[in-house]
Amino acid sequence: MTTITPDRIRQIEARRDELSAMMTKADLPAEQFVQLSKDYAEIEPVAQAATKVRELRAAVDSLTEMTRDADEDMRQMAAEELTEVQAALPPAERALALSLLPRDAADERSAILEIRAGTGGDEAALFAGDLFRMYQRHAEDRGWRVELMSASAADMGGYKEVVASVTGAGVFARLKFESGVHRVQRVPVTESGGRIHTSAATVAVLPEAEEVDVQIDEKDLRIDVYRSSGPGGQSVNTTDSAVRITHLPSGLVVIQQDEKSQHKNKAKALRVLRSRLYDLEREKVDSARAGARRSMVGSGDRSERIRTYNFPQGRVTDHRINLTLHRLPEILEGHMDELIGALIAEDEAARLAALDG
Numbered sequence: 001m002t003t004i005t006p007d008r009i010r011q012i013e014a015r016r017d018e019l020s021a022m023m024t025k026a027d028l029p030a031e032q033f034v035q036l037s038k039d040y041a042e043i044e045p046v047a048q049a050a051t052k053v054r055e056l057r058a059a060v061d062s063l064t065e066m067t068r069d070a071d072e073d074m075r076q077m078a079a080e081e082l083t084e085v086q087a088a089l090p091p092a093e094r095a096l097a098l099s100l101l102p103r104d105a106a107d108e109r110s111a112i113l114e115i116r117a118g119t120g121g122d123e124a125a126l127f128a129g130d131l132f133r134m135y136q137r138h139a140e141d142r143g144w145r146v147e148l149m150s151a152s153a154a155d156m157g158g159y160k161e162v163v164a165s166v167t168g169a170g171v172f173a174r175l176k177f178e179s180g181v182h183r184v185q186r187v188p189v190t191e192s193g194g195r196i197h198t199s200a201a202t203v204a205v206l207p208e209a210e211e212v213d214v215q216i217d218e219k220d221l222r223i224d225v226y227r228s229s230g231p232g233g234q235s236v237n238t239t240d241s242a243v244r245i246t247h248l249p250s251g252l253v254v255i256q257q258d259e260k261s262q263h264k265n266k267a268k269a270l271r272v273l274r275s276r277l278y279d280l281e282r283e284k285v286d287s288a289r290a291g292a293r294r295s296m297v298g299s300g301d302r303s304e305r306i307r308t309y310n311f312p313q314g315r316v317t318d319h320r321i322n323l324t325l326h327r328l329p330e331i332l333e334g335h336m337d338e339l340i341g342a343l344i345a346e347d348e349a350a351r352l353a354a355l356d357g
Contacts, residue, residue: 120199129158137334
């Protein structure tokens, strides 16, 4: 792991103190104060981590010296305390190194969650529904809000496709590793012979973009309005409220028909389109840093098979980090902290290793 030098620690603490002093100046313009406050909020936790490392290192030096004292009781007491401090130092140094890693600018954002049934027909649609409920329950556990934006229900249950907005602090940071192909192995309810079938669904997690992030020119859009359609037996709109937006430069198409208002459908479609365009731009940047991307968990490629949910064995296996948990029912109930935590830890370790390299 990268060793943070004493000079680097002094620089971090000095910058924090400099920002603090600048914020107390009289007649500071409001815009400058806002920027200084933002910079201070970013460096303060880093400075706290740096201070902790500096103090622990100083304690190691001091206690090591005390273990050479002529007084035997003093040597024993110092040796015991030294053991505790030496144990506390590596995690503190790791925390500081992590705080200095380049941050993903999108980590604190909300996200657009898209789930599509893949191979497997009705069973794939049912599995897509299972995945959506899993993310809904995980969101509830964390106090996030899930807003269904569009859904195409399947005849036997579940979804052919479902798109939702997940709103809250740090949503994208926790869900970004969910993008990819999720595979299920189980006996379908329609299978009379008890044979295990394999089906799949694709998950995409996009950081939600603001209007300032992506400027969409109206002349780049083709907007088609038509009558909504729905499953038989359900009441559907009898007005032309469904909206299909085609972004001509990229070829992206977004269809929205869940609202009865054409205006609301258009607004939702533009939200999804903006996030997809923002994600495309992020992918271009990631491609430019391909080496760094490869060192992270997975490739970010949504055609990559990332996880298998095996019902007969009650296990979930994440293929990117070779992690198997025999807790399938709890995970499907949204208790994903162990799984997500392992992915985040692996990503952090890979990025620290890349920093050393």
